[in-house]
Amino acid sequence: MNGPASRTASSATPTDQATGTTAEPATGEAARATAADVERLKSSHRRRPFGVWFADKGWRHLVGIAVTIFAIFPLLYVLSAALNSTGTLVGSNALFSKIDFGNFTALFNIPSRPFARWFLNTLVVGGITSAATVFLGAMAAYAFSRMRFTGRRVGLLSLLLLQMFPQLLAVVAIFLLLSGISEVIPALGLGSQLGLIMVYLGGALGVNTYLMYGFFNTVPQSLDEAAKIDGASHTQIFFGIIMRLVTPILAVVGLLTYIAISGEFVIASVVLTDPDSQTLAVGLYSFVAQQRSENWGVFAAGAVISALPVMALFLYLQRYIVSGLTAGSVKG
Numbered sequence: 001m002n003g004p005a006s007r008t009a010s011s012a013t014p015t016d017q018a019t020g021t022t023a024e025p026a027t028g029e030a031a032r033a034t035a036a037d038v039e040r041l042k043s044s045h046r047r048r049p050f051g052v053w054f055a056d057k058g059w060r061h062l063v064g065i066a067v068t069i070f071a072i073f074p075l076l077y078v079l080s081a082a083l084n085s086t087g088t089l090v091g092s093n094a095l096f097s098k099i100d101f102g103n104f105t106a107l108f109n110i111p112s113r114p115f116a117r118w119f120l121n122t123l124v125v126g127g128i129t130s131a132a133t134v135f136l137g138a139m140a141a142y143a144f145s146r147m148r149f150t151g152r153r154v155g156l157l158s159l160l161l162l163q164m165f166p167q168l169l170a171v172v173a174i175f176l177l178l179s180g181i182s183e184v185i186p187a188l189g190l191g192s193q194l195g196l197i198m199v200y201l202g203g204a205l206g207v208n209t210y211l212m213y214g215f216f217n218t219v220p221q222s223l224d225e226a227a228k229i230d231g232a233s234h235t236q237i238f239f240g241i242i243m244r245l246v247t248p249i250l251a252v253v254g255l256l257t258y259i260a261i262s263g264e265f266v267i268a269s270v271v272l273t274d275p276d277s278q279t280l281a282v283g284l285y286s287f288v289a290q291q292r293s294e295n296w297g298v299f300a301a302g303a304v305i306s307a308l309p310v311m312a313l314f315l316y317l318q319r320y321i322v323s324g325l326t327a328g329s330v331k332g
Contacts, residue, residue, distance in 0.1 A: 076095060077095065078300045078303055078304060079300075079304060080094075080095040080096050080097075081296060081297055081300035082103055082104070082297065082300040082301040082303070082304045083096065083098070083099045083100065083101070083103070084097065084098045084099075084100075084103070084297055085098070085100050085101075085102030085103055085106075085297060086098065086297065102297075103297040103298050103300065103301035104301045104305075106298050106301075107298050107301050107302055107305070112275070113275070113283065113286060113287070114275070114276060114283075115280075115283065115302055115305075117276055118278055118279060118280045118282075118283035118284070119280060119305070119306070121193065121277060121278065121279050121280075122261075122262055122279045122280045122281075122306070122309075123309065124193065125193055125196060125197060125200075125261060125279055126257075126258045126261040126262050127258070128197055129197050129200045129201060129204070129257060129258075129261050130253075130254045130255075130257040130258045130261070131254070132197070132201055133200075133201060133204045133205065133208055133253065133254070133257045134208075134250050134253050134254045134257070136201070136205055137204075137205055137208040137209045137212050137253060138212055138238075138243065138246070138250065139238070140205065140209045140212075140213075141209050141210075141212035141213040141215075141216050142216060142234075142238050142242060144156060144209070144213050144216075145213055145216035145217050146216070146221070146224060146234075156210065156213065159205070159206040159207075159209055159210055160206065160207075160210060162206050163206040163207045166203075167199070167203040167267060168266055168267075171266060171267065171270055174199055174267065174270065174271070175190075175270050175271075178190045178195050178199075178271060181195070190271060190273060191271070191272060191273045191274050191277060192271075192277070193272070193277055195271055196267070196268060196271045196272060199267060199271065200261060200264075200267075204257055204260075208253045208256075208257070211249065211252075211253065212246070212249050212250075212253065215246055215248070215249035216242065216246060219242060219245050219246065223237075223241055223245075224237050224241070224242075227240075227241060247320065248320040248321075249320075251317040251320035251321070252317075252320060252321055254317075255313055255314060255317050255321070258310070258313060259310055259314075262279075262280065262281070262306065262309070262310060263281055264279075264281060265281040265282060265285065268281060268282050269281075269282045269285070280302070280306045283302075284299055284302045284303065284306070287299040287302065
């Protein structure tokens with residue numbers, strides 16, 4: 001009777017003993033090894049020479065600081081000049097030596113230079129041009145992406161080829177064309193904002209259409225086929241499905257177009273001859289065109305205010321910028 005029980009007890013005892021003797025030393029060895037690794041890592045960091053750290057990562061911090069200073073300094077200089085009512089370019093060299101809002105007050109109190117009117121004109125011209133560019137570019141990109149027709153590839157290449165020649169080369173032709181149109185349709189000729197918008201639209205569709213075309217290709221065509229099976233037309237597919245899926249690229253194109261329009265000077269100065277119809281880029285130049293030093297502070301104040309809509313629009317649409325640019329550039 002005692003034989004099986006004794007064998008069971010004897011067989012269980014070595015197992016328990018083995019378990020107890022192996023588990024506890026293993027835990028202790030792992031703890032000691034971990035502590036040794038931590039100490040070794042700390043000592044290696046303490047003993048790391050400065051030259052090794054600088055060659056590995058330190059130079060990147062130095063480059064980042066230099067680039068940040070290079071980018072921020074012009075902005076600080078303009079802001080300092082705007083807050084300095086001395087009105088001279090030389091007097092603005094000492095950053096924030098004097099802070100007041102005299103330049104901003106003078107900016108809105110010059111009857112011959114209606115800054116508020118220029119600001120409104122820029123919003124109107126930039127907003128209409130951006131919206132029309134997005135709409136027309138999206139329709140063209142949808143046609144190139146979803147439809148197959150004769151001359152499709154040639155049309156895409158032609159859009160890129162035309163963008164190699166900037167509108168600056170056609171300033172004389174634009175002036176003569178609008179001058180002739182003024183005799184027939186004055187609302188589209190020289191001095192009209194509508195004529196300027198038409199000129200901007202003619203030069204903004206090429207690269208934007210190609211950028212949208214690459215983004216439209218990332219949208220699966222199976223969505224179009226499923227909608228067609230349900231009886232949807234191209235118009236319903238475009239406005240009901242595609243336009244909702246390509247919001248990032250629409251935001252990017254609209255933002256880039258508005259930024260370009262708000263800072264464009266050459267064509268706007270040729271087309272807009274009436275001071276009441278000019279944009280900010282043309283109007284602000286009048287502050288420094290004749291007397292550069294005396295009106296520098298007012299000019300800087302106008303530049304600060306004109307940058308506010310662009311900054312607000314950029315912050316509002318920033319979540320679309322990265323996805324809109326990268327997705328449209330990887331598939332064409």
